[in-house]
Amino acid sequence: MIGMLSFAIYSCSSYDTVLKSTDGNLKFRKALEYYQEEDYVRAGNLFDMIVNVFKGTTKSDTVSWYQAQSYYKQKDYILGGHYFKTFAEQFPYSPFAEEAEYLAGYCYFLESPKPALDQENSLMAIETFGSFVNKYPNSVHVSEAKEITVQLKDKLVEKSKNAAILYYDMGYYKASIVALANSLIEYPKTKYREELMWRLLDSNYKLAQNSVPEKQKDRFQVTIDEYYSFISEFPNSEFKKDADRIYQISVKFTTN
Numbered sequence: 670m671i672g673m674l675s676f677a678i679y680s681c682s683s684y685d686t687v688l689k690s691t692d693g694n695l696k697f698r699k700a701l702e703y704y705q706e707e708d709y710v711r712a713g714n715l716f717d718m719i720v721n722v723f724k725g726t727t728k729s730d731t732v733s734w735y736q737a738q739s740y741y742k743q744k745d746y747i748l749g750g751h752y753f754k755t756f757a758e759q760f761p762y763s764p765f766a767e768e769a770e771y772l773a774g775y776c777y778f779l780e781s782p783k784p785a786l787d788q789e790n791s792l793m794a795i796e797t798f799g800s801f802v803n804k805y806p807n808s809v810h811v812s813e814a815k816e817i818t819v820q821l822k823d824k825l826v827e828k829s830k831n832a833a834i835l836y837y838d839m840g841y842y843k844a845s846i847v848a849l850a851n852s853l854i855e856y857p858k859t860k861y862r863e864e865l866m867w868r869l870l871d872s873n874y875k876l877a878q879n880s881v882p883e884k885q886k887d888r889f890q891v892t893i894d895e896y897y898s899f900i901s902e903f904p905n906s907e908f909k910k911d912a913d914r915i916y917q918i919s920v921k922f923t924t925n
Contacts, residue, residue: 684711693722697732704735713739730756730763741772750776754797767801771810774798778817784827791821819858826852826859833868842876867908870895874915877922889922 687699700715716736723732737752753773757766777794798814805811833848849869853862873895877888896916899906906912 687715688718693719697723697728700732700735704739707742709739709742713743730760730765733760734763734765734769737769737772741776746776746779750774750780750793767805767808767810770797770801770804771808771814774801774814774817778821781821781824784824784831788825788828791824794818795821822856823859823861826856826861826865830861830865830868833865833872837868837872837875840875840879842872842879845872846876863903863906863908866895866899866902867906867912870899870912870915874919877919886923889919892916892919893923 684699687696690696696715696719700712700719703709703712703715713736716732716739720732720736723729733752733756737749737756740746740752741749743749750773753769753776756763757770757773760766760769763769774794774797777790777797780790781788781794782790795818798818801808802811802814808814829848829852833845833852836842836845836848846869849865849872852859853865853869859865870892873888873892877885877892880888893916896912896919899912900909900916903909
C-alpha cells in the first residue's frame with residue numbers, strides 16, 4: 670500500500686515537473702509516453718502546451734495529430750472534431766490528413782442529437798463528409814461516410830417532417846406545405862419520401878377545404894396534381910385508399 674502511494678506521488682510529481690518544464694522536446698516525449706499508456710488527459714494537456722512550440726517544424730503535424738487523437742480518445746468529440754478539422758485544413762499533404770478529415774466528420778456525427786434538437790453538428794458532419802468523399806474518393810472510409818450522411822439527412826428530414834406535422838395539427842396548412850415541399854426538394858431520396866408526399870397531398874386537401882370559396886377551385890386543382898404525383902410514384906401505398914377519397918372529392922369541386 671505504501672509502495673503504491675509512493676508511486677502515485679512520484680507519478681504526479683513527475684507530471685508536475687514536466688508541466689513546469691520549458692523543454693519542449695521533454696514535453697513531446699512525455700506526451701507520447703502518456704498517450705501510449707492511454708493516459709489521454711495528461712497527453713492532451715501536454716500536446717496543448719507544445720502545439721505552438723513546434724509550429725512550422727517537422728514535428729508540427731505529429732503534435733497536432735496526437736492533440737486531436739487525445740481528445741478523441743477521451744470521448745470529447747467536440748474538441749476532437751475541432752482539432753481534426755483544423756488539422757486537415759492546416760496539413761493537407763500530411764499522411765494523417767485523410768484520416769483526420771474523416772474523423773472530424775465522425776466526431777460531429779457522434780455529437781449529433783435527436784431530431785427535435787438543434788442540428789448544427791449534423792450539418793457540420795454532412796458538410797465534412799461531403800468534402801472528404803470529394804477529396805478522397807478511393808478511401809476505405811467512403812462507404813461508411815456515405816452511409817452516415819444518409820442517416821444524418823434522414824434526421825434532418827425527420828425534424829422538418831415533425832415541424833410540418835406540428836403545423837398540420839395546429840391547422841397551419843400553408844406552413845405545413847412549405848416545410849414538406851422543402852424537405853422533398855432538399856432530400857429527394859429520403860426513406861420518409863412516401864410519408865412526406867402523402868402529408869403534402871393531405872395538407873393541400875385540408876388547405877383547399879378550409880379556403881374561402883373563391884380560392885377553393887384552384888386549391889383543389891393543386892390537390893389533384895399532388896394526387897397524381899403521389900399515386901404515380903406509390904401506386905400501392907398504404908395511404909392509397911385515403912388518397913383516392915381525396916381525389917374524388919377534389920374532382921367534384923373542380924368540375925362544378
